[in-house]
Amino acid sequence: MLRAPQSRTEVGPVSAGVAGAIGALYPFLDTRPTDVDAVLAEVARSTAAKAAEIVALRESLVAEHGQRLVDCARRCAAAFRAGGTLYAFGNGGSSTDAQDVAQLFLHPPTAGRPVPAISLTHDVALITALSNDVGFEVVFARQVAAFGRAGDIAVGLSTSGGSKNVLHAFEEAARRGMLTIGLAGYDGGRMAECEFVDHLFVVPSASVHRVQEAQTTIYHVLWELTQQALTDEL
Amino acid sequence: MESSVPLAVGRAFARRVAPAQALAGDAPQIARACYEMAVRFHRGGKLIVFGNGGPATDAQHVVVEFVHPVIVGKRALPAISLTNDAATLTGIARAEGFDEVFAAQMCLLAAPEDIALGLSVDGRCANVRRGLTTARDLGLLTVGLLGGDGGDIARDALADHVVIARSDDPCIVKEVHVTIYHILWELVHVLFEQPGLLEPEVVR
Numbered sequence: 208m209l210r211a212p213q214s215r216t217e218v219g220p221v222s223a224g225v226a227g228a229i230g231a232l233y234p235f236l237d238t239r240p241t242d243v244d245a246v247l248a249e250v251a252r253s254t255a256a257k258a259a260e261i262v263a264l265r266e267s268l269v270a271e272h273g274q275r276l277v278d279c280a281r282r283c284a285a286a287f288r289a290g291g292t293l294y295a296f297g298n299g300g301s302s303t304d305a306q307d308v309a310q311l312f313l314h315p316p317t318a319g320r321p322v323p324a325i326s327l328t329h330d331v332a333l334i335t336a337l338s339n340d341v342g343f344e345v346v347f348a349r350q351v352a353a354f355g356r357a358g359d360i361a362v363g364l365s366t367s368g369g370s371k372n373v374l375h376a377f378e379e380a381a382r383r384g385m386l387t388i389g390l391a392g393y394d395g396g397r398m399a400e401c402e403f404v405d406h407l408f409v410v411p412s413a414s415v416h417r418v419q420e421a422q423t424t425i426y427h428v429l430w431e432l433t434q435q436a437l438t439d440e441l
Numbered sequence: 442m443e444s445s446v447p448l449a450v451g452r453a454f455a456r457r458v459a460p461a462q463a464l465a466g467d468a469p470q471i472a473r474a475c476y477e478m479a480v481r482f483h484r485g486g487k488l489i490v491f492g493n494g495g496p497a498t499d500a501q502h503v504v505v506e507f508v509h510p511v512i513v514g515k516r517a518l519p520a521i522s523l524t525n526d527a528a529t530l531t532g533i534a535r536a537e538g539f540d541e542v543f544a545a546q547m548c549l550l551a552a553p554e555d556i557a558l559g560l561s562v563d564g565r566c567a568n569v570r571r572g573l574t575t576a577r578d579l580g581l582l583t584v585g586l587l588g589g590d591g592g593d594i595a596r597d598a599l600a601d602h603v604v605i606a607r608s609d610d611p612c613i614v615k616e617v618h619v620t621i622y623h624i625l626w627e628l629v630h631v632l633f634e635q636p637g638l639l640e641p642e643v644v645r
Binding site for chain 1: 462495505506509615619624628
């Protein structure tokens with residue numbers, strides 16, 4: 208995951224010192240309760256602003272990705288019906304999303320049909336072996352090469368859209384005839400130019416955090432729609 | 442691009458609006474939790490995170506946020522997840538039972554100045570409950586990110602700070618939790634950079 212600059216909370220310095228001789232002798236004897244309250248009030252306002260931000264961002268995705276999510280879910284359902292397995296991958300926070308995607312499809316927390324899904328991010332022995340012997344850019348592609356068959360599904364997440372190991376995995380997955388699904392942030396980065404991604408979902412935000420939050424919603428909704436498609440309700 | 446949003450998609454996204462908006466109401470509580478977390482970090486404490494299933498992945502995500510900050514130049518703060526060592530997890534589960542997997546690690550790894558962050562989508566996870574109560578007994582600051590009605594963890598006030606995502610859908614609870622822990626990280630750093638708010642101690 209790219210560590211990129213993003214908007215941050217601005218809270219100005221709040222004066223703290225107690226004036227006069229006492230304050231000079233005991234600089235820590237400040238007006239702390241008031242200061243803390245003032246800062247916390249500002250901080251609380253920024254939390255409310257972020258809540259509004261993510262609600263608006265999700266709303267913008269409905270029109271942009273609504274029909275694509277349905278199309279993608281129908282293809283996923285068809286792949287699972289035909290015996291396909293889903294493989295998920297990503298780096299950093301996105302690696303935890305990959306694991307979440309896998310456990311959601313494999314072991315749904317609510318009523319749902321379990322389908323085969325595996326995350327390629329949690330086998331530390333494999334990942335360190337591949338990184339040490341070949342390079343970090345192949346950690347997912349080599350696993351896709353080992354496990355993937357035509358008709359399987361590859362789900363790759365990258366907030367920047369530029370993670371090389373994710374892009375390599377898509378290329379390998381496409382070569383093997385797998386259905387490829389990409390989630391990216393910002394403008395989609397290199398993933399948006401990648402010919403090997405069948406279904407691309409870009410979250411147009413410059414904040415890594417808001418991108419991750421919206422990506423979580425996208426894969427949750429994709430799972431929900433896939434479940435509906437599996438029971439012919441979509 | 443326009444009007445023809447499939448009904449199922451519209452419904453799925455609509456269900457997420459109220460729980461995400463409700464977060465604004467929890468802002469003062471989140472700010473207070475962040476302040477106390479910042480004080481703990483300032484004293485040299487570390488963050489210990491745990492949960493089951495989806496929240497196990499969140500525990501690992503929280504660790505990435507704190508140890509490898511998204512904004513260049515922010516200092517790395519110590520955080521560990523109790524969910525990623527399969528050998529330890531299965532070893533404890535076999536010897537002491539699954540309810541003890543987090544509590545037992547807490548006893549071995551926690552120091553009194555640390556922070557325990559337990560995640561549960563419904564507040565009904567026996568091992569998260571045990572993790573939080575053990576942490577509290579050890580003197581840690583305890584924080585619970587819960588969902589649904591908060592379950593027994595909220596009912597029994599087992600954590601110093603509890604934030605509840607207001608949904609019964611575990612997927613939606615998770616989405617609110619992701620926003621909450623992103624905010625926790627960001628605000629801890631904001632408070633960390635306010636001289637005079639934290640105790641005049643040497644930062645280790």
